[in-house]
Amino acid sequence: MDTEIIGESDWKELQRNLEATIPVYDRINNFATLGQVKRWRSRAENLLPKEGHILEIGCGPGSFAETVKGRRLFCLDPIPEMLRIAETRVNKRRKELGYSMAEFHIGTAEKLPFEDNCFDAVCTLFSFRDWFDKRKGLSEAKRVLKPGGLIIIVDPAKINSFHGFLGLIWMKYWVGSYARLICKQKEHPWKWLTKTYVSFGTTKKYTKMLKEEGFEDVKGKIIFPGMATIWTGKVS
Numbered sequence: 672m673d674t675e676i677i678g679e680s681d682w683k684e685l686q687r688n689l690e691a692t693i694p695v696y697d698r699i700n701n702f703a704t705l706g707q708v709k710r711w712r713s714r715a716e717n718l719l720p721k722e723g724h725i726l727e728i729g730c731g732p733g734s735f736a737e738t739v740k741g742r743r744l745f746c747l748d749p750i751p752e753m754l755r756i757a758e759t760r761v762n763k764r765r766k767e768l769g770y771s772m773a774e775f776h777i778g779t780a781e782k783l784p785f786e787d788n789c790f791d792a793v794c795t796l797f798s799f800r801d802w803f804d805k806r807k808g809l810s811e812a813k814r815v816l817k818p819g820g821l822i823i824i825v826d827p828a829k830i831n832s833f834h835g836f837l838g839l840i841w842m843k844y845w846v847g848s849y850a851r852l853i854c855k856q857k858e859h860p861w862k863w864l865t866k867t868y869v870s871f872g873t874t875k876k877y878t879k880m881l882k883e884e885g886f887e888d889v890k891g892k893i894i895f896p897g898m899a900t901i902w903t904g905k906v907s
C-alpha cells in the first residue's frame with residue numbers, strides 16, 4: 672500500500688475487515704484514543720456550518736453522524752451493513768431530537784453519487800485513510816461542494832517517521848492486545864486498521880495534497896494528545 676492509492680484486492684480485504692469490526696468498533700476506538708475520540712468528533716461538529724447540507728463520507732456505523740445536530744445530513748458508505756446500522760442509529764436519535772431524517776447513500780468517495788455544488792460542507796472522520804484513491808476522492812469532494820463550502824477531515828496525525836513508528840507500536844501492541852481480547856481471536860479484524868495506519872502519510876503530506884487539489888485556506892492541525900489531525904480547506 673502507498674500513501675495515496677490502495678490496490679483493489681487490498682481495499683476489498685480492508686472492507687471485509689472493516690465490516691467485521693462493526694460490533695466492537697466504538698469500544699475499541701474509544702480505548703485506542705484514550706477516550707479522546709468523543710472530543711475530536713465534537714470539535715469537527717463545531718466546525719461545521721450551523722445550517723445547510725452536510726455530507727459525511729465513510730459514515731461507518733454512524734458514530735459521528737449520530738452527533739451531528741440539526742442541518743440536512745447525508746451519509747455515504749460503500750458497505751451496506753454499515754449503512755443499515757447507521758441509518759437505524761442516526762435517525763432514531765434525530766427523531767428524538769426533532770431533526771430532519773438523514774439520508775443514506777451507498778457509494779465511494781472516488782465516485783460520489785451527487786450533483787455538482789450541492790453541499791455546504793463535506794466531512795470524513797477515520798475514513799480518508801481507507802480511500803483507495805485519495806486524490807480522486809478529494810477532487811470529488813471539491814466537485815460536490817458549493818462555492819465557499821468546507822471540507823473537514825479527521826484521521827491519524829503523523830509528524831514524521833519517528834512519530835509514525837511510535838503510533839505503530841501503540842496500534843500494534845496496546846490496541847492490538849485489547850482488540851484480540853475483545854474479539855476473542857488472534858486474527859482480529861482490527862489488524863487492518865493498523866495496516867492502513869502504517870501506509871498513511873504525514874499530516875503535512877495531506878495538507879499539501881489538499882492544496883494541490885485546489886482547496887484554499889488549508890490547515891492541518893494536530894490535536895491533543897498528538898494522535899489525530901483535523902484538516903480543513905475551502906472551495907473558492
Ligand SMILES: C[S@@+](CC[C@H](N)C(=O)[O-])C[C@H]1O[C@@H](n2cnc3c(N)ncnc32)[C@H](O)[C@@H]1O
Nearest residue numbers: 729730731734735779780796797798801802803
Ligand atoms: C473506520 S469507519 C469510520 C466511521 C465513522 N466515520 C466514524 O467517525 O467513526 C471507516 C469507513 O470508511 C468507509 N470507506 C472505506 N473506503 C471508502 C471509500 N473509498 N469511500 C467512502 N468510504 C469508504 C468504510 O466502509 C468504513 O465504514
